[in-house]
Structure formats: C-alpha cells, structure tokens
Amino acid sequence: MNTINTASSVISSDKVQGTKVYNPNGDKLGSVESLLLDKLSGKVRYAVMEFGGFLGMGTDVYPLPWETLKYDTGLGGYVVSLTKEQLEGAPRYARETTQDYNDEYGRKVNEYYGVPWI
C-alpha cells in the first residue's frame, strides 16, 4: 500500500488508519486504529493505537498525542520514541469502551508523553 502520497500536502484519514507504527529500532509496535479530532479547531489531537500482539496487550488501545508520531518514508510507517516500559505504563482503555476525553483525561495523556497541554 502506498500510504503517503508525497506529491500532495494532504493525506486521507483512510490512509492514516491502518498505518503501522514502529519504535526507533524499527520494531513494529502496532498500527493506527483511528484519529481523534478536536471538535472546535478540527486538528488531530490523538492517534489511537492498537498494539496487536505486542507485549500481549490484548485489545487495549492507546491514545498518543499526534505530535509524538513522525512519518518515516523508509519504513512506510510512523515512528514513536517509546520504550517498552513507557508503553506498559501508558494511558489505555479497552477498545470496546467509550473513553471520555475530557480535559482531565487529555491533560493526563499529554503529560505522560511530555507534550504541552494547550
């Protein structure tokens, strides 16, 4: 799959969803399940990641601040600077549940990854 159309300044949400995520060593961590958009500004706030199989984490999903993801053309996927230990303690919830992304939760997620809460 050609995940990124480099001739274009935009990318389809369809193509981001399902894109693989790696750590800086090139190990596959999982893939992007969905994106969470700020209702007012229309900006992507979080990529919701599923870490299929990795660390035996089951069906939990992990919201990652969008700013933590960098696209790597060589790998054809996103790279996040996360260690196994960071992932194990990261905010998560069961995929089937509806997580309330109120300010308190958003702040908690951003603080965990060291991304300023604006």
Next chain:
Amino acid sequence: MNTINTASSVISSDKVQGTKVYNPNGDKLGSVESLLLDKLSGKVRYAVMEFGGFLGMGTDVYPLPWETLKYDTGLGGYVVSLTKEQLEGAPRYARETTQDYNDEYGRKVNEYYGVPWI
C-alpha cells in the same frame, strides 16, 4: 448511532466518516466518506463527501473545506449551505481515482466555496 459524544472535546475519525450531510432545508445530501489532513499541521482541511443518489451524481466525490461544515445536534449530522446549482458546478472527481491535492487544486476548491486559502 451516537455520532457525537457531546461530553468530550474530541471526536473519532471513525464517527465523522459516515456521518450524514444535509442542506439548510434538512434535505439529506450525502455523507462523509473520508477526511483529508494537512500533513504538516495535522489539521483537517477537507471532508470528502459522497452524495449517494442525490442528483444522480454517481460515484463522484466532492472535497468540501472543513470550515463549511457545521454540526447540527438536532439532525445528528452536518449541515452545509449549498444549493443544488452550487453542487452541480463544484470540484469533484471519481471516487476510484487519486486526486492530487497540490496547491493549485486546494486553492481552486477553497475559492469555489469562498474559504480563504492560507
């Protein structure tokens, strides 16, 4: 389907995709097929709309600047201020093709809907 979680400041791309779109008279025009994100800023630039059945427009899709969509809690969908005539002349392309969203194309779309090109 509960399309919008009003308790939250964010909304999932999964829930935006498939949400119905109406005109100000409450007539259903179609639905959101996908979102186009600015690669650099992470902001939603366009909602790609499919106008299933309406006007016999087949499988063409229509990029609408995100700013033209307003969510209507009563209708449970987005409202766009578009007349039939505006739609008929609007930028579109066949769903199966890959549209190159270069600056020229983006400018053309925004100008059509009177949205400033930044």
